Amino acid sequence: MKLDHHNIKAGGRFIVTSFQCGTSLQLLQEKGLYKIIWCTEGEERLIIDGYEVVLKNNQVLFCIPENRIVFPEHTKTLIAFIFNREFYCIQHNDAEVSCMGLLFYGSSTAPVIELNEKDQRSFNAMLVLFQEELATKDHIQGEMLRTLLKRMLITSTRLIKLQTNQANLSVKQVELIRKFNILVEQYFKEKHQVVDYADLLFKSPKTLSNFFKKHSANSPLKIINERIAAEAKRLLLYSDKSVEEISYELGYNEPSHFSKFFKTQVGVSPMLFRKQE
Structure with missing residues (x-):
């Protein structure tokens, strides 16, 4: 069909x-x-x-x-x-x-x-x-x-x-979760810290983190890190860009910092991940 x-x-x-x-x-x-x-x-x-x-x-x-x-x-x-x-x-x-x-x-x-x-x-x-x-x-x-x-x-x-246990949240609370995720989607390549998004939402980092701890399975930092890692995996799997080029595209000025981040998130280095796939 x-x-x-x-x-x-x-x-x-x-x-x-x-x-x-x-x-x-x-x-x-x-x-x-x-x-x-x-x-x-x-x-x-x-x-x-x-x-x-x-x-x-x-x-x-x-x-x-x-x-x-x-x-x-x-x-x-x-x-x-x-x-x-x-x-x-x-x-x-x-x-x-x-x-x-x-x-x-x-x-x-x-x-x-x-x-x-x-x-x-x-x-x-x-x-x-x-x-x-x-x-x-x-x-x-x-x-x-x-x-x-x-x-x-x-x-x-x-x-x-x-x-996802959001049924009892107010419209305002659901909107905060949605807006945070939208902002991560828009800026994850350049903004890597919770404080960056808290500023955009006119919240303190502590207020934002406490809200997600209470109402969401993932912390704000985990959401940011997982989004960056997901994009890194896509680029490693489906592009010919070098690890260095990918690190710059994702907002890392030093490829070594990106490699360290990737290994922490995924468990293997970017080069090994690409070879395994």
């Missing part, structure tokens, strides 16, 4: 696929695509940015365009909803369900939600609606698809808030 909506004038694309054909698999290599990947039964082993993710029955994975994804060519249990910025992100959407919302603000690890029986029925119903709409060719098809996609993202956002 590969159902495709493409607005040539606006450049918007939306695809629903089960990866049963070569053209679907090529989508994983294209730039600028957001991906929602749903494992409908059993489990699938995916490689995302060099690390293995086991996606189990009725788990849903959310990937930003920067994520590099590899999985078996003959999968029969994955369904993906794929779209580009022109299709959805340039629209006016509430912060939580935008392309910089809780599902897509960028992370060292792609978020995963789990669907219970009720959620499964909801996702199956949305899949049927997507299929029916993609079979209807008219000038308002794109708007209907965006409405359905927003419904899916709202449902998924509610689930990730529940499953």
